[in-house]
Amino acid sequence: MKTSPQNESCVETLADAPNVAALVKEKIEELDAQGCDEAFFIADLGDVVGKFVKWKELLPRVEPFYAVKCNQDETVVKLLAELGMGFDCASKAEISQVVKMGVSPSRIIYANPCKQKSFLKYAHKQSVDLMTFDNEAELIKIKALYPSARLVLRLLPTSHFKVQCELGNKFGCHPDNVGKLLAQAQELDLNVMGISFHVGSGVEEAAAFSCAVKQAYEAWNMAQAYGFEMTLLDIGGGFPGQKSAPITFEEIASVLNQALDMYFPKGSGVRIIAEPGRYFVASAFTLAVNIIAKRTVARDISDNGGASVDGHHQQNVTRNDEPSHMYYVNDGVYGSFNSLMYDHAQVEASVLEDPDAPQFSSSVWGPTCDGLDCILEDCHLPEMEVGQWMYFRDMGAYTMCAGSTFNGMPRPACFYFCRSSVWREVNGEPVAKRRCESLSADGQFPAVLKAGMDFQSLHDAVCSIPVAPE
Numbered sequence: 277m278k279t280s281p282q283n284e285s286c287v288e289t290l291a292d293a294p295n296v297a298a299l300v301k302e303k304i305e306e307l308d309a310q311g312c313d314e315a316f317f318i319a320d321l322g323d324v325v326g327k328f329v330k331w332k333e334l335l336p337r338v339e340p341f342y343a344v345k346c347n348q349d350e351t352v353v354k355l356l357a358e359l360g361m362g363f364d365c366a367s368k369a370e371i372s373q374v375v376k377m378g379v380s381p382s383r384i385i386y387a388n389p390c391k392q393k394s395f396l397k398y399a400h401k402q403s404v405d406l407m408t409f410d411n412e413a414e415l416i417k418i419k420a421l422y423p424s425a426r427l428v429l430r431l432l433p434t435s436h437f438k439v440q441c442e443l444g445n446k447f448g449c450h451p452d453n454v455g456k457l458l459a460q461a462q463e464l465d466l467n468v469m470g471i472s473f474h475v476g477s478g479v480e481e482a483a484a485f486s487c488a489v490k491q492a493y494e495a496w497n498m499a500q501a502y503g504f505e506m507t508l509l510d511i512g513g514g515f516p517g518q519k520s521a522p523i524t525f526e527e528i529a530s531v532l533n534q535a536l537d538m539y540f541p542k543g544s545g546v547r548i549i550a551e552p553g554r555y556f557v558a559s560a561f562t563l564a565v566n567i568i569a570k571r572t573v574a575r576d577i578s579d580n581g582g583a584s585v586d587g588h589h590q591q592n593v594t595r596n597d598e599p600s601h602m603y604y605v606n607d608g609v610y611g612s613f614n615s616l617m618y619d620h621a622q623v624e625a626s627v628l629e630d631p632d633a634p635q636f637s638s639s640v641w642g643p644t645c646d647g648l649d650c651i652l653e654d655c656h657l658p659e660m661e662v663g664q665w666m667y668f669r670d671m672g673a674y675t676m677c678a679g680s681t682f683n684g685m686p687r688p689a690c691f692y693f694c695r696s697s698v699w700r701e702v703n704g705e706p707v708a709k710r711r712c713e714s715l716s717a718d719g720q721f722p723a724v725l726k727a728g729m730d731f732q733s734l735h736d737a738v739c740s741i742p743v744a745p746e
């Protein structure tokens with residue numbers, strides 16, 4: 277693998293790539309040899325492609341429009357563009373990023389129900405005419421700035437299900453208000469042509485989708501009764517992106533397909549799109565961080581059994597002989613781990629050291645001078661030293677996109693690779709395996725991704741995959 281951060285846009289294909297731990301190890305050895313200790317991401321593009329294949333297979337009726345906000349990494353967005361995906365953009369900058377890649381405006385939905393005026397003007401200039409709305413003020417704005425836009429009413433799903441990130445507290449028209457909003461759109465002579473919803477990011481129950489599809493159906497019928505010609509259903513995002521998620525994509529797809537077939541059956545002519553974010557990127561990114569400092573403190577055990585790492589004695593606290601290690605690493609809550617706060621993410625540290633080594637009570641802290649900058653308050657790790665590394669899997673969603681350089685801390689570089697075995701790993705079932713074999717005689721990943729971003733061969737290979745028969 278190329279190691280220099282200058283080469284960060286290079287993609288390497290590894291015919292027989294080892295697992296993530298081995299890749300991280302290999303990269304670290306190379307960086308160590310160069311005296312480089314910066315945190316870095318490893319991005320597995322094959323993982324993203326695998327997700328795309330799985331989507332086509334399990335949700336064949338639904339066109340994915342990737343939610344750029346989740347991770348706007350140029351290489352990943354370009355890969356998705358080459359795969360023919362649509363895009364959900366939330367701002368002028370996101371529209372601009374995608375349009376500059378040559379994506380047709382017809383493959384973009386401006387899916388922010390509360391748009392800045394100048395952004396709306398920009399969308400008009402770029403002919404991005406498909407957009408969501410959920411309130412009257414937005415309709416008035418659209419009437420003034422983009423009256424020919426194709427409008428998608430974003431509905432508030434009212435059934436409550438467990439989600440990682442709530443969105444309904446901020447967006448969505450309550451079903452009770454749909455009639456009024458449609459009447460306003462009608463009065464303004466606007467073109468409402470679709471219904472959308474978002475069940476919440478990282479939904480934990482598949483029924484959230486079936487309930488929302490039913491509600492969308494009711495709103496759809498109401499819109500038709502108002503005389504709108506309805507053609508588009510947008511089922512939003514919310515799909516899980518990593519194996520540790522409480523629900524699988526397969527479970528959601530199964531429930532969702534049934535609901536779609538019931539309320540928006542094949543042959544009805546309804547175009548169905550979705551706005552997945554974390555699904556496509558969460559598991560593709562691994563973050564490696566360097567231990568820049570270490571402090572060993574007596575482990576305090578309070579009477580209620582809780583451990584504290586602050587090293588201070590308090591009443592009802594006794595000292596324990598076993599030490600506790602505080603590790604300070606070079607990315608934190610103000611950087612990629614902002615996901616702990618904003619995305620309510622949970623992360624797990626992995627180490628390259630012997631997994632059978634004795635484990636110690638530990639905490640992991642970010643590099644800034646803020647006491648809030650804590651990644652893991654209480655975990656168990658083998659003892660490590662300054663200069664060693666730890667890594668975190670599933671760091672692709674809502675991480676680097678909201679990271680800052682607070683305290684002058686740099687953002688990690690990203691190294692891209694694509695491993696041949698991804699097809700076998702991601703698609704274990706016989707059908708997928710057959711497809712994999714049909715892509716290349718030796719079952720290896722077919723695309724040759726090289727520096728210079730030649731995605732064409734990958735595109736051709738993936739697009740030649742037969743869509744599962746309905």
Ligand code: PLP
Nearest residue numbers: 343477478513514551552553554
């Ligand atoms: N669409 C909209 C409008 C969103 O606000 C979001 C996330 O906030 C998404 C799609 C992506 O959601 P997810 O990453 O859960 O798929």
